[in-house]
Amino acid sequence: MSPQTGLPVPADAALQAAWGRIPSPSAAETEFERFTRKRMERILAIVAAIGSAILGVQALLAAIGGLKDGASGVQVTLLLVVYISLAAMLVSCVLGRGVRVCAGAFAIIYLIALAAWPIVTAAGSDSQGQPWIFFLVNVGVVAAMLAFPLKVQMLWALGLPLVYGYVRLVEGGFRGSYWTTTAFDVSFTIILGFVIVSLGWMFRAVAVGVDSARGSAVASYTSVAAGVAAEEERVAMAALMHDSVLAALIAAERADSDRARDLAVAMAREALTRLANTEAVVAQEGSDDPIGTALIVAELRRALSERGADAIVEERGTAGLIPGRAARAIVLAARQAIGNAIEHAAGRGLHVVVDGRGDDGLAVTILDTGAGFDLDAIGEDRLGIRASMIARMAAVAGSVSIDSTGAGTYIVLEWESA
Known part of the structure; x- marks a missing residue:
């Protein structure tokens, strides 16, 4: 059973969780190690x-x-x-x-x-x-x-x-x-x-x-196993990316109507979203099993900790469950927004709010008090917002709202159940 959702865990996920509990020499001493x-x-x-x-x-x-x-x-x-x-x-x-x-x-x-x-x-x-x-x-x-x-x-x-x-x-x-x-x-x-x-x-x-x-042998084995799995995933993702990009290019070339052009745009966004996910962490790709809001909050807090940001993740509303694919998209898009706030606004006034709406959806707000930016002035080759946030959320039927002025930037990532 999943501790976050209370639902049955697939065999592969259970095996990965078990391997994750095996200690390594660098970890704190446990009963297993002694x-x-x-x-x-x-x-x-x-x-x-x-x-x-x-x-x-x-x-x-x-x-x-x-x-x-x-x-x-x-x-x-x-x-x-x-x-x-x-x-x-x-x-x-x-x-x-x-x-x-x-x-x-x-x-x-x-x-x-x-x-x-x-x-x-x-x-x-x-x-x-x-x-x-x-x-x-x-x-x-x-x-x-x-x-x-x-x-x-x-x-x-x-x-x-x-x-x-x-x-x-x-x-x-x-x-x-x-x-x-x-x-x-x-x-x-x-x-x-x-x-x-x-x-x-x-x-x-x-x-x-x-x-x-x-402990060294177990750590070495798990490291090699993780490397092999990651390499296999990269090969599979590379093949998928090749097919996705090629299909999007063919669709764009043959588009002769508004409907065909809209389809080509959607295919291109999907390809960009997969590319952005590949540039993140391969291990974050997984099943579409429901994920609790608490796990999303924990991931965002870890993102802030990894960046060394002096900010908090505030929880509001009612916790619920959302599909794993949507949860990963929200987390990755929020990580991109947090990274932008730290890089371009030096993390001034950075604050993250997770507003749970039960099983109806979720909204994540990232705000800072930096100098802001002009979304229309961003070059077409810059994919941090268009691909990593907008396209990624669009791929899971979500939305992104960006309001940036000289007083700061206000980004809302929303996902609602169908």
Whole structure:
């Protein structure tokens, strides 16, 4: 269904509309363009959830073993805070929602908990075993990989092991027996952390490259397809123009009565109208399906925007539907009038009014406050008004009214249904 008219859309028009919705690399980023990147983020979140859950269970078992030997309320609170944030991150990774927020929250909470570890434990203890919080160091790095930019991820991969090493040495009172094991743990954790960050960066870069390559391929294909279609249309139009001009010349040569001369004039106008349409945009040629007034207003506003004109398109009356051929003629004729106002009147006082008359017709008024012109003084070889406006509107049973004085120019394009 057409969004403007509510009528069925032909198959070719529907296909063209579908191709028009395919994004290109120069367009704003869309869900289509980020398809592979989103899939990769989903995969990373699932894998991170699985690995973090395994390490989390290992750390929880170690924590439970430590609690059996007695633990203060502060230690239990620390354990609950860390694991509640970890559980929230795991759930968000599985559901695929709020991953960055939950992962970032856990990364920050874990860093604070790790830094506070010497305060909530007995500093200077003789325990040579690794505390439960150590098993979550790389989980903190994984959380940073899911939540933060690359530079912050690298900072986390380096900073968390160093914080753990310092905390561990403080816990052991900086005794010599702690230095060797702590140095080994810290170096191993740093290497593993950077491997995690590197893998995440590599997979994301590959996904972005795939999205970019696909977008470029689609844009290239659509450009080539559009070029081929335009070339075919130009060939067909050239053949049609040859037949139209030749027929008009033959009719003019053989005209021996008023009726024959009128027919020759009409044929010449039709040929000029087609020529003017060809000089416009080939893509604007299409079916004669009814078109809404809103679409005409949108086209005129785009014409003003393309010209850089500081003017508005005012809507009046009741919106309706008019045949596509008449709508295109009105738009192209109005574009010509707008171009003339900008070129010859510098766009002074330029104003466009679209007066809808329901299904009975449409009137478009283009006015400016330039110096005006004398229509009779325009050379016969100048087709801007005669062909692009008058002949074009006449070809669809429309009319053009031009009133130009020293105070400005007033042009009315009218089309009424039969």
